[in-house]
Amino acid sequence: MGIGDKIKDIEDEMAKTQKNKATEYHWGQLKARLAKLQTMLEEEGSKKGPKGEGFECEKNGNARIVMIGFPSVGKSSLLN
Numbered sequence: 001m002g003i004g005d006k007i008k009d010i011e012d013e014m015a016k017t018q019k020n021k022a023t024e025y026h027w028g029q030l031k032a033r034l035a036k037l038q039t040m041l042e043e044e045g046s047k048k049g050p051k052g053e054g055f056e057c058e059k060n061g062n063a064r065i066v067m068i069g070f071p072s073v074g075k076s077s078l079l080n
Contacts, residue, residue: 003041010034 014030017023067075 003037003044007034007037007041010037 010030010033014027014034017026017030019027067079069075
């Protein structure tokens with residue numbers, strides 16, 4: 001039983017479970033397990049792909065850009 005099968009099982013159980021005050025704890029546990037499995041699936045996929053690949057642009061001419069976004073979302077990191 002792979003990660004994809006486990007994710008499908010949890011999603012099926014979430015579809016069957018009623019959402020009310022008595023089942024909130026169970027829903028929370030299902031969501032936590034689902035998030036953990038999805039993270040594991042993403043990590044597994046990223047291990048297979050190439051690492052350290054990016055892009056490079058040659059700077060030429062004059063330009064002015066604007067970066068708009070909420071505070072602490074990584075604008076400065078992107079610029080660096």
